Amino acid sequence: MRIASDVVDYEVLASWMDSQGLPGGEIEDVEQLGGGTQNVLLKFRRGGTEFVLRRGPKHLRAKTNEVLRREARVLSALDGTDVPAPRIIAACPDETVMHGAVFYLMTPVDGFNATTGLPALHAGDASIRHRMGLEAAISLARLGAVDHEAVGLDGYGRPEGFLERQVPRWTSELEGYSKLDGYDGPEIPGLDDVAAWLESHRPADWRPGIMHGDYHLANLMFSPSGPEVAAIVDWEMSTIGDPLLDLGWLLATWPDADSVDIAGPVGQAGGLPEPAELIAAYAANSTRNLDAIDWYAVLACFKLGIVLEGTHARAAAGKAPREVGDLLHTITLGLFARAEKFISGGAA
Structure with missing residues (x-):
């Protein structure tokens, strides 16, 4: 079951991923994740690879896109360090691509939030x-x-x-x-x-x-x-x-x-x-x-x-x-x- 397309336009996402040379095919197994109280976090599979997409909420705030650009920049900078952080796969700082929303793709994190539950x-x-x-x-x-x-x-x-x-x-x-x-x-x-x-x-x-x-x-x-x-x-x-x-x-x-x-x-x-x-x-x-x-x-x-x-x-x-x-x-x-x-x- 897909999250409503007014939050993520899957055709746009697929086209943009193709332009980045990322795995192609159908976007499958879409799941909305927790993490953050304002921004949207979606996990999905495409071409046998799992991705996590992060973008602002449906109704963007004034500084949302700039915050997302900064997040993508700092996470990209931390790639290659020993700091445990999500790894950026690709980022789209151009807000005109996804109907006004900046977004980026990162690797899924195999982990849990200890303040919400313990294994x-x-x-x-x-x-x-x-x-x-x-x-x-x-x-x-x-x-x-x-x-x-x-x-x-x-x-x-x-x-x-x-x-x-x-x-x-x-x-x-x-x-x-x-x-x-x-x-x-x-x-x-x-x-x-x-x-x-x-x-x-x-x-x-x-x-x-x-x-x-x-x-x-x-x-x-x-x-x-x-x-x-x-x-x-x-x-x-x-x-x-x-x-x-x-x-x-x-x-x-x-x-x-x-x-x-x-x-x-x-x-x-x-x-x-x-x-x-x-x-x-x-x-x-x-x-x-x-x-x-x-x-x-x-x-x-x-x-x-x-x-x-x-x-x-x-x-x-x-x-x-x-x-x-x-x-x-x-x-x-x-x-x-x-x-x-x-x-x-x-x-x-």
Whole structure:
């Protein structure tokens, strides 16, 4: 059964694939996959080969095509590295081909999302779940080790002044929410103190590299036969910045005794490594200086909390479901409480 042709025009797809010298024949066994909340992900078979197509949603947003072009560029650049990521087969950056939508084809990933379900092997062995967490940190270290200029990603982001921009950028974003009718402004204990601490403790030296931008367990696919990361997915937020912010993001979103539900089944099953173990695993596979890792974890809490508060503000203005806004506001409060914990006691 095919997905509706108003999402993917199969005749156009087949013609374009022929022009790329890809296997021909009928497009068969079409299946819609999860992964990402906005973009379309389809697996299909043609000429005895399996492909995964990624494109924007049926109703494209203003920046959708540019995001897809950037995803294709970064994934192509990572081909040949030891970073576990989907491999690009071919990309169509020309939006006129598929009725306005940029798309690309990649290899299928043999893996599962541990935040939505666990195979029996992983569910039944705490040592495997422990190693899964360490592998998440190790895979991230591999990404941070890639020379972005050597793989052709010079100009992919604006690393100059990256750290200096962070607090003003997200403070301004938060202030902008107040323009929404019905939102009385953020009620976030610790907001000003966290912002001030970030500004006064900002690292003086750092080394630019590839950032995933949203690195947490839900954006990892794990091998069904062991603890290894099969692929890092959803590269929509990728840029050239400070890769240690990705490690901070992992720490900020890592489940603890009070928040196992944020990681779904793998968090609830237990056995995951402690934050100190994640940091040690990253350090053992990286040449980066982790002396300021507390700062990156606090920044991640600050940034993510403000991003989630945006939905709370839109809900107050009637532009998003109230229950969703309330839930995300609760998570924001938890992130700022975690930031203050990191400040007082360290991320490890």
